[in-house]
Amino acid sequence: MPDTKTYKLSFIVLTLVLLLCFFANISLGSVFIPFQDVFNGLIGNPTENESWQYIIHEYRLPKAFTAIIVGSGLGVSGLLMQTLFRNPLAGPFVLGITSGSSLGVALVIMGASLFGGAFAGIFVSKWSIVIAASLGSFAVLLLVLIISNKVRDTMAILIIGLMFGSITSATVSVLSYFSSAEELKQYIFWGLGSIGNLTWDELFIFFIIYAIGIIVSLICIKALNTLLLGENYAKSLGLNLKTSRLLIIIATSLLAGTITAFAGPIVFIGLAIPHMTRQLFNTSNHKILLPAVFLFGAIVMLICDSIAQLPSSDLTLPINAITSLIGAPVIIWLLVRKRKMVF
């Protein structure tokens, strides 16, 4: 195992890359803005074209911060899930958190067709989708927590989470079957994920919940390292398994739940970032892994978003298409090169 010094260097490099990606992300977009003007816009100086200032401040900057929150948050929640369930295929989706959000959003967008206008009326406000998605994931989380109190087996919780996912997606199917084309389109677009439609106010609330999630996961680092040795071993080392499990599940739900609420169900990042990080850092120590996953997730998300914007073209692509298209081959390449999975 490399000593801590090497890790220090890696962290410095990762942080620099993150800063570089952040500035690249802000410089690139559908509208071409010369670098000098991007810089001026960032520090509040007048830009050559007045609307550029606006584009940088009100659109690209919040989008870049959203990308950092989404990438790091999903990466961390994926890492927590994989360690808790000792399953390399686990991610924020497996607890049914994301499908809970989808159900909430589907009810708001498509519920009117099935239940009449009164239902949609309850939620109509600019927060409707966020609230519906949060309540959805919150409801599923509550059920999982109640059950995890009765069921002691982590594997059983995993299966129950998957079953919740099936129930909610079935309900969504029924709703979409009876919806109008326009409503379906709206729901599908939500499902494609979008990190570009948050304003500073929304970003602020988003950030607070996300920060709580990150703090809770930091508290869990010791428990995570012990869990790697197996549940029975962890117990014999004096770990309060029930509390740790609860904390880890809460952290994941806070992170994955809010991210899905604000940015839609972003695929791939939660599952893949922990693997990419393990391949590159070759360690299973969460003291190293967790901050590395954090930085790495943010970097990958910024890169994916820059590509999705198809710089200098009028088109933009849905972020989910890019996360999978770019990410999956990278994992395959890493696995082939290293010839084994680090887990």
Place this chain on the structure above:
Amino acid sequence: MRFLTLLVTYSILLSSCKQEKQQAAIPINKLEGTQEIISYAKGFSITNYKNHKRVVVNSAWPNSDKVFTYLLVNKGEKTPEHDINSKIIKIPIKTLVAVSTTNIPALEYLGVDNSLIGFPNTKYICSEKIRKRVDNGDIKELGNDLELNIELLLELNPDMVLGFSVNGVDKKLDQIEQLGVPVVLDGSWTEQHPLGRAEWIKFVAAFYNKEKEADSIFKTIETDYLKAKEAAKTVARKPTVMSGSTFKDIWSIPGGESFIAKYLEDANTNYLWKENDNNGSIQLNFENVLEKAQNAEFWIGAGNFDAKEDMLQGHKGYAFFNAYKNNQVYSYTKRKGAKDGLLYYELGTLRPDLILKDLIKIAHPELLNDYELFFFKRLE
């Protein structure tokens, strides 16, 4: 503790949207004003004051309980006192981004189509004049109507965006608004009367100070429509009509209170679902429709099909209907734009007279000898 934090956050979120509703109830403007005459449309009203107009949209989407108030203030005039929920728009507007093709004919008829500088999915536009401006780059392509390219929109910096909402859940429109570009919602598609839809040209005109023009355009269309309707009434025979098409095994059929049903009534036909009280579309299963409509004389508005053969690829069961067997299936696919957009969707809202005449020509051809179908065609 963490639950508590979560709960507190949720309640903050919930209370913020409650506040929004309460504010909407504050009454405003005690000045005397004159109402613009709106005869058929129920979704909007215009009140004229000395230096400004107040435009209220009360049906931006079906069953909406939200009221949108726009204060249209002439450029150079002082903005009158108003409550915080009224949106101020300086008129006449010079530049516009629209998102629905149904707005394009209105702009053209009013002679203000030059103000259109951005549009999503420009490929759906049929109008040759507007297409030319798209090709010249005078109208910028803005991506998709649900995911408008915000950067391009901000760079265009239009005086306003003329949008629409399916159910009030539109993140993008809210965002555009917050970025300082006023968004005005067009609810013409919620009107139940065909002439009500057309009358929304007066709504668009208000932003350009072109009410007079709008009034005379609408009068011509109205007269034409009513004349055709009167003529259709003179025929005693009411042919039976079915409508809609199936996807998988769900058949979407216009409800008895929908604007399509209104057209079929005005064309003096016997629409098989006229007793239904739904004003949107109803979903029925295939057998249900077959039982009721197998012997219908005409099948009007059968999806976007171009030919009878294409229909069978969608569902074999279409062949069981008499209208299909007797070559009496009509769809609104006669006229298409350069990139396959349907003119019916674009111009149909403004020209109900043409749609009605088409239907009369189909159901009672003897009434309109010299008339040639405009939007509709018989599928071969």
